[in-house]
Ligand SMILES: Nc1ncnc2c1ncn2[C@@H]1O[C@H](COP(=O)(O)OP(=O)(O)OP(=O)(O)O)[C@@H](O)[C@H]1O
């Protein structure tokens with residue numbers, strides 16, 4: 001369980017997050033949605049300690065993120081950042097293998113290599129394993145970064161806009177893979193999505209943020225509601241149910 005209690009955060013004089021309290025139970029997919037600048041990435045970077053907690057507390061399975069040693073935390077939680085920059089003179093399998101670093105400090109065991117192989121398969125990268133990152137398309141690189149985070153083998157996976165650059169086929173594949181690893185492997189996935197309909201189709205729960213505050217939280221069927229979506233995104237959109245899933249017609 002990720003327990004966030006009374007977390008506030010500022011950059012200089014600017015308040016970025018205001019008194020956030022949120023509990024994310026173990027298992028399943030929680031989608032974090034909200035307009036640009038809402039504070040989604042800031043919240044994920046505090047959970048994963050990419051940024052230092054200033055106020056409030058965050059624990060993951062009871063481990064306080066501000067005092068748990070890095071190596072221990074890295075075995076529990078992995079993050080794909082929104083703005084990942086990777087060295088381009090690196091082959092795809094080497095990048096994915098970096099995910100194993102917390103387990104062996106760089107020397108890959110046979111088991112590590114097997115996990116790298118599985119991750120490459122899982123994200124359809126086997127044919128690209130020996131390619132240099134700089135030669136990949138944007139979407140292929142994005143998949144390699146997701147595979148690296150997955151390869152870390154943690155119970156908690158935080159993904160900040162992993163669908164960036166993915167075509168419809170791979171966006172669907174990635175969401176289906178995430179659904180499968182949540183359902184079959186009991187992983188807990190927190191994912192920032194801009195496509196509200198992907199959140200509606202694949203998440204168990206949607207948490208909406210705006211202006212550094214949590215403003216709505218519920219199952220997709222509750223959250224995909226014209227009034228709620230207006231309060232989050234600032235315009236009205238009809239919502240229809242297709243194949244049992246709520247679909248927001250945001251282009252109307
Ligand atoms: N280093 C920084 N210095 C000052 N302000 C910052 C800094 N980093 C982020 N912010 C501000 O914090 C607010 C929240 O940013 P954050 O990146 O968390 O938003 P977000 O919800 O992830 O948005 P997006 O959908 O655009 O990725 C924004 O107003 C942003 O300008």
Ligand SMILES: [Mg+2]
Nearest residue numbers: 040041042082
């Ligand atoms: Mg962001």
